[in-house]
Amino acid sequence: MGGPNDAAGDSFLSERSAKVFVAGHRGLVGSAIVRKLRDLGFANLVLRTHAELDLTRQSDVEDFFASEKPRFVILAAAKVGGIHANNTYPADFIAINLQIQTNVIDSAHRHGVKKLLFLGSSCIYPKFAPQPIMEDALLTAPLEPTNEWYAIAKIAGIKMCQAYRIQYSWDAISGMPTNLYGPNDNFHPENSHVLPALMRRFHEAKVRGAKEVVVWGTGSPLREFLHVDDLADAVVFLMEKYSGLGHVNVGSGKEVTIKELAELVKEVVGFEGQLVWDSSKPDGTPRKLMDSSKLANLGWTPKISLKEGLRDTYKWYLENVKQ
Numbered sequence: 115m116g117g118p119n120d121a122a123g124d125s126f127l128s129e130r131s132a133k134v135f136v137a138g139h140r141g142l143v144g145s146a147i148v149r150k151l152r153d154l155g156f157a158n159l160v161l162r163t164h165a166e167l168d169l170t171r172q173s174d175v176e177d178f179f180a181s182e183k184p185r186f187v188i189l190a191a192a193k194v195g196g197i198h199a200n201n202t203y204p205a206d207f208i209a210i211n212l213q214i215q216t217n218v219i220d221s222a223h224r225h226g227v228k229k230l231l232f233l234g235s236s237c238i239y240p241k242f243a244p245q246p247i248m249e250d251a252l253l254t255a256p257l258e259p260t261n262e263w264y265a266i267a268k269i270a271g272i273k274m275c276q277a278y279r280i281q282y283s284w285d286a287i288s289g290m291p292t293n294l295y296g297p298n299d300n301f302h303p304e305n306s307h308v309l310p311a312l313m314r315r316f317h318e319a320k321v322r323g324a325k326e327v328v329v330w331g332t333g334s335p336l337r338e339f340l341h342v343d344d345l346a347d348a349v350v351f352l353m354e355k356y357s358g359l360g361h362v363n364v365g366s367g368k369e370v371t372i373k374e375l376a377e378l379v380k381e382v383v384g385f386e387g388q389l390v391w392d393s394s395k396p397d398g399t400p401r402k403l404m405d406s407s408k409l410a411n412l413g414w415t416p417k418i419s420l421k422e423g424l425r426d427t428y429k430w431y432l433e434n435v436k437q
């Protein structure tokens with residue numbers, strides 16, 4: 115998908131004093147976007163914690179947009195979790211995400227927001243999509259069951275941005291990041307994604323002097339990881355350069371097996387014991403490497419290697435999370 119606007123758009127970077135609402139600014143992604151925007155000199159960020167503004171509450175969101183009237187919106191607030199959380203709380207993952215994105219996208223449009231960026235996820239694609247996954251693989255085959263509820267909400271978000279562009283000529287775009295990690299990640303033992311879960315488990319095992327650490331599944335699934343600072347850079351790039359109908363993949367182009375990832379995290383943390391695989395836990399999608407050539411052709415490439423990103427994230431974990 116696409117069109118004549120694909121590489122067009124007025125300049126986001128020329129409006130650094132404009133109000134930018136970053137929804138979800140305390141999360142992994144939102145906090146990285148705030149760091150990036152502040153580095154670039156954006157001086158008028160509009161930020162609300164979940165406690166200050168619950169984005170599932172339609173009338174509160176409406177009132178917020180009516181009074182704040184932001185010029186740009188970056189939607190990084192969502193109900194997010196790893197394979198276990200997605201599989202255990204399907205109602206939360208579909209309902210909360212549909213509510214947040216519907217409220218924010220619709221209110222943003224009705225209150226004069228100039229441009230909005232919606233974030234989806236690589237889980238929108240079919241479980242057995244041809245690899246690497248092109249944007250046009252969307253809705254071509256069944257989804258991965260462990261996260262189909264979340265994926266359906268995200269697909270609805272993409273479609274809502276497209277529908278508002280078609281009906282109202284409104285500049286709403288969607289970026290689809292691959293698996294992300296970095297500072298401010300969620301290190302919950304069960305509900306987080308694999309990378310922070312393993313970092314914490316290896317760290318705690320090292321401190322306890324444990325001989326073994328349990329890792330979920332078979333270790334054979336492949337995943338593509340992108341440091342969240344690269345994602346934040348891509349988000350700003352898309353805000354500046356992209357105004358098309360189709361969503362845009364944002365990946366690193368590099369994949370590792372979960373076993374390779376576990377060995378890398380183990381090395382960075384300095385845990386010297388053994389890995390024990392718990393094959394009663396789900397593997398999820400066998401492989402989801404995205405084809406990010408659409409974004410590369412617009413002129414963006416990632417900079418942070420997985421090894422470097424892991425070291426940076428472990429340093430952050432030691433300074434901010436561990437007891």
Ligand SMILES: NC(=O)C1=CN([C@@H]2O[C@H](COP(=O)(O)OP(=O)(O)OC[C@H]3O[C@@H](n4cnc5c(N)ncnc54)[C@H](OP(=O)(O)O)[C@@H]3O)[C@@H](O)[C@H]2O)C=CC1
Binds near residue numbers: 141144169194290
């Ligand atoms: N993490 C990943 O690997 C990937 C993430 N993404 C996408 O990036 C986006 C951000 O994810 P990520 O940063 O990882 O998630 P986090 O869980 O780290 O952050 C989500 C943020 O949303 C806020 N939030 C959640 N519910 C509400 C609500 N009802 N009202 C207001 N704020 C709310 C949270 O606030 P609070 O903590 O106070 O509830 C938090 O600040 C999501 O759209 C996600 O789908 C896409 C691909 C991969």
Ligand SMILES: C[C@H]1O[C@H](OP(=O)(O)OP(=O)(O)OC[C@H]2O[C@@H](n3cnc4c(=O)[nH]c(N)nc43)[C@H](O)[C@@H]2O)[C@@H](O)[C@@H](O)C1=O
Binds near residue numbers: 236398
């Ligand atoms: C970003 C993406 O994230 C989710 O999909 P996922 O890629 O399957 O995410 P995950 O990071 O939780 O797992 C990746 C792999 O790793 C294995 N694994 C090993 N040990 C642990 C472990 O300790 N925790 C977790 N979570 N996984 C583990 C796990 O069994 C799986 O094979 C979506 O639900 C959805 O939210 C989404 O869009």
